[in-house]
Amino acid sequence: MNENLFASFTTPTMMGLPIVILIIMSPSIMFPSPNRLINNRLISIQQWLLQLTSKQMMSTHNNKGQTWTLMLMSLILFIGSTNLLGLLPHSFTPTTQLSMNLGMAIPLWAGTVLTGFRHKTKASLAHFLPQGTPTFLIPMLVIIETISLFIQPVALAVRLTANITAGHLLMHLIGGATLALMNISPTTSFITFITLVLLTILEFAVALIQAYVFTLLVSLYLHDNT
Template sequence: MNENLFASFITPTMMGLPIITLIIMLPNMLFPAPKRLINNRMISIQQWIIQLVTKQMMAIHNQKGQTWSLMLVSLILFIGSTNILGLLPHSFTPTTQLSMNLGMAIPLWAATVLTGLRHKTKSSLAHLLPQGTPTPLIPMLIIIETISLFIQPVALAVRLTANITAGHLLIHLIGGATLALLNINTTTAMITLVILVSLTILEFAVALIQAYVFTLLVSLYLHNNT
C-alpha cells in the first residue's frame, strides 16, 4: 500500500476531532514559569536566550519601536517551539500551512504600516517614490513600490511555509527510502540512515533559524515605520 506523500501534513484527529488546538498549546509546556526564588537550569537558559535575542533585535529601534519587544519575543518563541515540536514523530507542524502563516504575517505587517502612517506619514509615503526619479517614471514606480509593499506579508508567509515543508518532505522521502532499503541492502540503508539523522539535526537548526528570520523581518518592517 502506497502512502500519500503529503499525509504527514494532514491535520491529525482524535475521535474524529482535529487536535490542532492541543498541538498549538503544547509548546507552553516547554516554558514553565518559575515558582521559586532560585531558578533551575532550564529556566536560566531560557531567560539568557530571550535576553540575548531581545537585545539583538531591539538594538536598532527607538523608544517607540521597543514597545513591541514583548510581542516580538513571544512571536519568535511561538514559531520556534512549534517548528521544533513538529519534528517529533506522529506530530503536525502548523507552520506548514500557508493559511496560518498568512494569519500571522498580514496583521503584523499591517500593524507596522499603520504605525508608520500614523506617526511618520510623510516618511512612509516617501518610500513609495525614490528620490531623484524622473517625472515620466513616477506613476510606474509608485505602482511598483506599492505592489512590493503589499507583497511583503505574502513573502513572509511563503518563506516560512516553503522552508518548513521542504525539510519535512526530505525527511519523509529519505525515511521511506531507508525503510525500503533495509530488506534490500543493509549497507546502503545505514548510509541513508546517517543522512536521515544528519538532516534531522539540520532541520532542528532550520526550525529555529526560520523563526528568527520571520521575527527579524517583522522587526525591520517596524524599524522602517517608527
C-alpha cells in the same frame, strides 16, 4: 503515493473536529513560569537566551519600536517551539499550513505599516516614490512600490511554509528509502540512514533559524516604520 507523502501535513481531527488549537497551545508547556525566588537551570537558560535575542534584535529600535519587544519575543518562542515539536515522531507541525502563517504575518505587517503611517506619515509615503525619479516613471514606480509593500506578508508566510514543508518532505523521502533499501542493500541503507540523521540535525537548526528570520523580518519592517 502523493496522499501518503502529504498525509503528515493534513490537519489532525478528533471526532470530526480539528485539534489544531490544542496543538498550537502545547508549546506553552515547554516554557514554565518561575514560581520561586531561585530559578532552576532551565528557566535561567531560557531567560538568558531571551535577553540575548532581544538585545540583538531590538538594539537598533527607538522607544516606539522597543514597545514591541514582548510581542516579538513571544513570536520567536512560539514559532521555534512549534517547529521543533513538529520534528517529533507522529507529530503535526502547524507552521506547514500557509493559512496559519498568513494569520501571523498579515496582522504583524499591518501593525507595522499602520504604525508608520501614524507616526511617520511623510516618510512612509515617501517610500512609494524615491527622490529624483523622472516624471514619466512616477506612475510605474508607485505601482511597483505598492505591490512590493503588499507582497511582504505573503513573502513572510510562504518563506516559512516552504522551508518547513521542504525539510519534512525530504526527511520523509529519505526515511522511506532507508526502509526500502534495508532488505535490498544494507550498506546503502546504512548510508541513507546516516544521511537522515544529518538531515534531522540540520532540520533542528532550520527550525530555529526560520523562527529567527521570520521575527527579524517583522522587526526590520517595524524599524522602517518607527
